Amino acid sequence: MEFIPEIAKTAWTQYINSRSLEDNLALLRTEMQELGSRQTDVIVSLHTAEVVDGKKPKAEVSLWLENVEMITSQMTKIEEDCRKVGRYFSRSRVALGNLVIKKIEEVVKLKEKGQFSEGLLANLSLEMEILPTTKLVGRTTAERNLEQIWESLMDDETRLIGVYGMGGVGKTTIMRHIYNRIKSQKIWVTVSNDFSIGRLQNSIAQAIGLDLSNEHDEIRRSMKLLEALKRREKLVVIFDDMWKPFPLENVGIPEDNACKVVLTTRLKNVCRGMNCEKKITVEVLSKEEAWELFKGKLGADVVLSSGIEKIAKLMTEECDGLPLGIITVASAMREKDDIEEWRNALEELKRSTTEIEGMNDEVFPILKFSYDRLKSESVRSCFLYCALFPEDHQTPAKELIRYWMAEGLIDDMGDWEKKVDKGHTILNVLIDVCLLVRWGSTQVVMHDLIRDLAIGITRKSPRFVVKAGIQITGSIDIEEFTEDAERISFMRNEIEMLSGEPNCPKLSTLLLRENPLSGNISHEFFNRMNSLRVLDLSNTQIEYLPASVSDLENLHALLLNRCVRLREVPSLAKLKRLRILNLSDTDIKEVPDGMECLVNLKELYVSSGNAVGRNSLVLPDKLVMYRCDLSSIPCLPHLQRLQTCDIWSCSMEWLLPIRDDSKITSLPSIRQLSLQELPNLRGLCEGVLLPGSFACLTHMFVFRCPVLENLMSLELFQHLQCLKYIHIEECSEMEEVIKGGEEAMVEEEGYNNNNNNTILLPNLGWLELSNLGKLKSFCKQVIICPSLNSILIKDCPRLKKIPLSLADSTTVEYGEIVGSKEWWDALEWDDPNTKTLLLPFFKVGGRRGRKRRAKEESEEVASTSRQQ
Structure with missing residues (x-):
């Protein structure tokens, strides 16, 4: 069917409503065929342009293709339901008929949007990726x-x-x-x-x-x-x-x-x-630059006594103008005000040695000084654990902390949630002393020189074998599995099979993820790894697990996510110490034997394709993390202890399908909520919530929810006093994040409507809004957020107002606000101080903005050349 003019749409709607289910189904098939032909044309054009000319599709084209894939997959279910429903009148037949009519309209709209009169391809000369980086020092x-x-x-x-x-x-x-x-x-x-x-x-x-x-x-x-x-x-x-x-x-x-x-x-x-x-x-820093850098890393407001300043200058000289060395040493001495401690630190720096063959005599003693001064063995162990990942590996912070927890590196306080908090504290310590670097909002990386130091240390004690990301092919020599090894990493290679029976009685972590392993693993492979706590086989091509896994009674984490060919696992009955089980994106057909024995399980990850993702699964009482892609979650409101929940790739319309006549206290313990790639999600709740709902929520992540127009009501938002982190990205229909107070929650004590024009969120530290093409408003009220230290706003061209109010003492450490100069100048601000604080983070971007920035930079380079 061709494009329908606006004047004919009413007649068209009346026409299809008058037709039978069978007639409309036939029409839907015809429309789908035409849509499929257009999809094929677009894909072929994109492939040719990408391979031959290196050009990428526009974001709207990628989103269109995703929507076509989604509606194509839905057709299978519709066809199946139409075969099952009878030809006589019934509620099911009426509902199905309405669904088919709705899908015809959606397909017609997709065909219209698929014309792309302005072309399929992004202009790569303007829309190039930007690498995260730090400020130049010196x-x-x-x-x-x-x-x-x-x-x-x-x-x-x-x-x-x-x-x-x-x-x-x-x-x-x-x-x-x-x-x-x-x-x-x-x-x-x-x-x-x-x-x-x-x-x-x-x-x-x-x-x-x-x-x-x-x-x-x-x-x-x-x-x-x-x-x-x-x-x-x-x-x-x-x-x-x-x-x-x-x-x-x-x-x-x-x-x-x-x-x-x-x-x-x-x-x-x-x-x-x-x-x-x-x-x-690339020259080292001058003496003056080195001292300025050292002072800056101690803190802009720090005033040193004359005695300490003299020692600090001597420590700076020991770093020989090396920026990385200066940064790590100064970071290690931050907030130290005892002159005796400073004198001792100077002597330690002078004596520092790695005593590791092949290490640079000038650089590594400086870096090892920072490692030696880490405050506890637990923090040092967590730092060394990061060496197991390949060079320049961008590790999600959550994932890294889970490894530490499963390995037992975080002090055992008996409470899983407190361990998570302690893990974040340790992570921040390592970032503060510059042994790890924050990468974007959710990841960390280790400088290659710091990684070399960690690997050098682990060649002795604790004993690591690190062969990550070095293109090993075929099989591994069994001699690589040394008897004294405590942690081994062969992740991200081209290993096809694992054979033999390695003798590794001390081994506690084995990382084999991101290898083909299409030849699978010998049945006896894990027989002599009785101390194993972490086994990561994720993103491999294994079809089954060897029986020897069943006897790993000390195992705390079994990671099998993205093993798409994995169909069965052996009995888990003996794995009573298991804390983390990830079975998402596997082809497992039956619930594994012994699941009911996992009494200590804290985190479970499943997919709708798994048998373990169906309603037959009995969830353990102690579960605090449940990540799923289920099409419906009838048990979710009843999981009152649940603290973390990630939901992705399912057809749900509401997180909590509560009716107006129901009163639920919903998810009072939830702390982290992630909603990803939910094509039909319309909001958190379609009904009313009682006081205490989401009261503990600290982290909120929303990604690719294409029909979501707003996230939550103002009445709910103003009570999220624990909220620390908001990240919303690629929600193409979102016009406002917080919907004004039209939909009130139940007005009980402590939940009266907010009549003021401000909302205080005392703990909000991170705000990220990215690729929200229709976003006009975040919130109609002014948000007072004295703890904000990171902000990222990118590709939100229709955003008219940033309703943030920052205290004079607020320090924004990381920020990026990208848009055109015209957009920035037209932004409305409730608090002029906020604009002043955020101005250093504004960058000209977008189609017109990037042209302007290119012109400004070329003029700046030309001016510099003339001066020289």
């Missing part, structure tokens, strides 16, 4: 280093640039700033010490959307890459952290000046071996 030196690299990059005669300097001097940070400044097409590849040509090819292919999974010959792979890269204009490839030279042609990098290459390395010989036309040294 104003003069860092800026001089950056501009020298930028000028070489702008030189048409220069193709290959080498940037070198000692570890921790700031090469990667500078290059991230360079990367974000580049307006042409660009690729970032982390090389690292254990690289291979195949791994580099995979990284580049993934960046440009080229599928090399079926091509195993290195030469043919390079030819395909070469052909794809040649079609891209003004391409810049950045190879970060190179340790030895390699021929660019072996990877597939074009040799002409249309493709520029920049590499960073600790070794000048690598620049020579790569025949770099420009070799640029």
Whole structure:
């Protein structure tokens, strides 16, 4: 059916309402066929444009394709229901007839939206990804280093640039700033010490959307890459952290000046071996810059006594102008005001040694000083655990804390929720002393130099075997499983099978995730791993678990998520100590034997495709985390002890389907709630809630809920006094986050309507609104949030007002507000002080904004060049 003019829509609606169910079903099939043809055309066009020209689809095109997939999957259910319903009048037949009419209208709208008169593709020269980065330290030196690299990059005669300097001097940070400044097409590849040509090819292919999974010959792979890269204009490839030279042609990098290459390395010989036309040294900080950085990391308001200041300057000199060393040492001494402690710390820094073969004599003693000064063995153990992940691995903070908890690294206080809080406290300690770096809002990473230090320490005690992300293929030599190993990581490799019976009596963590393992695991493999607490086999191709898993009586975490071919697991009856069980996205057909014996289970992750996700599952009383993608959750309101719940990819319309005549006290203990990819979600509750509902909620995450127009009522929102974190992203129909007080909750004592124009949220620390194209308002009331320290607002072009009021003492540590200059200037503010505090975080972005920013930056570079 062609596009329906507005004037004919009423007649069209009357027409389809008058037809029989069978006639409308036939019409729906015809409309679906036409929609499917359009879908095929779009996919083919996108694939060609992505592989040949490196172009990406617009966000609206991606969302449209997702909606088409969703309605296509719904058709199967509709067809099945139509076969079951009789031909005579019944309520079921009427309801089904109404559903078919609704789907016809949805398909027609999708066909209309699928015309894309303005094209399918994003303009990559403007809409390029931005890498998170930190501020450059050492104003003069860092800026001089950056501009020298930028000028070489702008030189048409220069193709290959080498940037070198000692570890921790700031090469990667500078290059991230360079990367974000580049307006042409660009690729970032982390090389690292254990690289291979195949791994580099995979990284580049993934960046440009080229599928090399079926091509195993290195030469043919390079030819395909070469052909794809040649079609891209003004391409810049950045190879970060190179340790030895390699021929660019072996990877597939074009040799002409249309493709520029920049590499960073600790070794000048690598620049020579790569025949770099420009070799640029990243210099250490001057004495003055080093001292300013040291003072800044102690705290802007800190006043040192003359005695302590003298010692602090000596400690700064011990760091030899190395930014990473200065930052870690100063962070370790933050809030220390005892001069005796400072004198002792200086002596410790002078004596500090790693005593590890191959460690840099200048750098690692400085970094180890910060490790040695961690306040407890528990914190040190948690830090070392991070070395098990591959280099530059962006680890979700929640996931990392769960590993620590399952391993028993967090002090056993008997209360699971308190352990979670303690885990976040330890994480913040490691971030505060700069041994971990916060990455975006939910992840952390470890600097490669810090990771080298941790791995060096764990070669002795505690004993780790870390072979993560180094492209091991085939099988593992059983000798790698040493008898004294306490933790082993082979994650993110190409391991096909595990055979033999390793003798690892001390082993407590084994990470095998993100390997094919299509050859599966020998039945006796876990026989002699009786101390094992954490077994991670997630994202592998295993079809079954060996029987020896059933005897791992000390196991605390069994992670099998995204094992899509896994159909059965052995008995879990003996795993009475199990705390975390993740069976989501598996093909398990029956509830595992012994599930009822998991009396200590705290966190359960399941999917609607699992038998364990059906109503036959009896949930343990002590469960505090339940993550599911169920199509309905009849038991949810009754889980009064539930503290964390993630729900994704299901057809639910309401989190709590409460009717107006019901009064429920709902989820009074819930602390963390995540709603992801829910295509039909309309809101939290369609009825009324009693006092205490959501009273403990601290974290709220909403992602890709395309029909959600608002999240909650004002009456509910103003009582969320524990709320710390709000993150809402890619909800295309959301016009306001908090709906004005039209829908009142039950007015009982303590729940009277708010007549004031302000709402106090004393604990709100993080607010993120991203990719909300229709968002006009967050809240009509002014939100007073004295604890706000992080804010991110991006791609919300219709947002007219930011109703935040910040106290004068509020310190926003992380922020990014992206939009056009016109949008920023037109924003309304209830509190002028808030605009002043947030102004440093505003960046020009969006279609027009990025053009303006590019022009401003080019003018700034030109001006700097003239001055020099």
